Amino acid sequence: MTPKPPQHTDAxxxxxxxxxxxxxxxxxxxxxxxxxxxNLGNGPAGFRELARATGGVSDSVLSDRLSELTKAGLIARTVDEGPPVSVSYELTASGRALMPALEQISRWAQEHLPPESS
Known part of the structure; x- marks a missing residue:
């Protein structure tokens, strides 16, 4: 017998x-x-470190994504005046709350999506 899909009681x-x-x-x-x-789930990282870990992303796209994720409240940007000046990024509480969902999506992709061909 096929299970019935869940019914929505309210549109x-x-x-x-x-x-x-x-x-x-x-x-x-x-x-x-x-x-x-x-990548930030592993802890705070600087721009160059993120660029290396996210292989294939251009600097301008990475900069855009970091700005968007900061604006969305998922990551925080911290400037250390140095010298030398350094900038690091880390997950906020909202970003950390997203990690279990991202880990589950990663497991799903490993099981259900074909590997990328080069």
Missing amino acids: GDCARGDAALTRAFVVLGKRWSGVVLG
């Missing part, structure tokens, strides 16, 4: 869920955003 519940998912993917759906967040 408003579905619309609210869709709106929340849309908001999440406005931020997370941009290329490299999830990877940057995942």
Whole structure:
């Protein structure tokens, strides 16, 4: 016997869920955003360190993603006046709360998506 799909009791519940998912993917759906967040899950990092860890991203795109993720409240940017001046990025509480979901997406991709061909 095939299990029945869950029934929505209120169309408003579905619309609210869709709106929340849309908001999440406005931020997370941009290329490299999830990877940057995942790399920061290992702890604070500077721009160059993130660029190396996120291999393939251009400096301008990485800069854009860091700005967007900072504006979204998922990462914090800290400037150490030095000398030398250094900038580091780290997850905020909201960003850390996202890590279990990103880890689950990563496991799903390993199991269900074909490997990229070179």
